[in-house]
Amino acid sequence: MRYIGSKAVEAMLMEAVCAPAPGLVDRYNSGAHTDMDIFTFMRSTAALGPAMYSCAACGYMHEDSPSALLRRIRPIGRQAETDMFVATDGVNTQKGLLFVMGILCAATGAVYHQVYGYEKAITAEKILAYVKEMCRNLVAEELGAMQIDEGAMTAGQRLFKQYGIRGIRGEVEDGLPAVLYAGLPAYEEAKQAGFSNDVVLLHTLLALMTVVEDTTIVHRHNLTFLRDVQADAQRIMSLGGALTEEGFQAIVDLDANYSSRRISPGGSADLLAVTHFLYEVTA
Template structure:
């Protein structure tokens, strides 16, 4: 597959990379990797994520170009092919560690959705991205999970779907990013209006998302009960003001210590926090449709 990359796709890819880096750079991010901690992980650190993000920016940019060019009914299958190759590259640079497989999936779809919106001559808004993501991913859960009863070996995500009906990230994109729209973006706007710095904005968004996200990283590694504990702790933090108050911050720091000790890492929520920033940036950076090619 050979594509020329437009300036428009390059702009989208730049914003995707920024959102990836902002997520991993923020602290305290309970149980997650940051510049100051490996969180609940023993096999990765901040620099592992820098290598991973660097490897993923071009595939995500290419997905934006596909969104600009292709019929929406074909977009998902074309970007999935790119995603498979991108995963292989990610594992190469991380020595086999899964740092951002879920985030690659999310940002590839959002990038292609932004490209599709722009190709129709429209400005990119969160609602337009939500609708485009849902259209691109229509039927995804049925396609991926519809024949699980015939499989002998199941992944964690597949087991969670069969046992608890959890659709995870597939359900999120198929429904048009409801967690981002309902919890991520309002928290981001609230934190921005309060004048928080970029780090604290990202933490506030993360905790808001954690109270609602169907985080299969936690449910798969531990249990649904542990996931509910995490949601409850995040709700308590947000009820006390999150990063807007000293009381909320104290709860978040306690969560960070506890999650590290227990090895709890809300990676699915982290992916949605990065996706939230990505959607916000796409809708505020005045990306224009360009015909001139960069490469």
């Protein structure tokens, strides 16, 4: 289970440093953010590492239903969130990524346990099918039936009420289709063509940005901004994404544009880390 935890940390770091990531913190700049930089992400990732191992271990030892596993790892997530805020002096760097990567680590641990000794392949499809079972009815339970005062709502709750956007809860409830059908194919395309890590990750990020219902963007701006971001990403992918000179230059230009306008596709960035993680643990 140390392997699963270490691959989760690796995925968080790879997402943080890949550059030029449009509007995101990377090793070149802080993008659309004024309260964090690459070093904030390094501290945050280090603080979350133990939780990734713990979630994987919980999954591996779990004997009950997938939904029971989600309940079991929640205290790990709450403690990890506290650890993250201590490490970053209160800055929310990776709360969304903690949520989804914790679930992925637990699901991966559970699937490893199921196939151990049977010489069966560990596939992304198997892991994501388990995620889907873990998170069955999550949106209805956490968003759909809520009776919360407007002032006490989280960003995700408010956006669900206002737009019907299900965010990362909807993604995991559906088994992360954006990763399975957009992220992983783009990642594999770039990887098999022999491109560098930066290019592989950026190409994957743009593919994800074409489809992800990114609540980070809608929270900062509105739904129209999200549709514009999806259209921008689709235009760049039509140029070949990060795999062509024209597409790569368009990504460079988009980074400058989004950074100046404070547009940050943070939800897509989280799923980029998930994509890298799944590729590595199933390779």
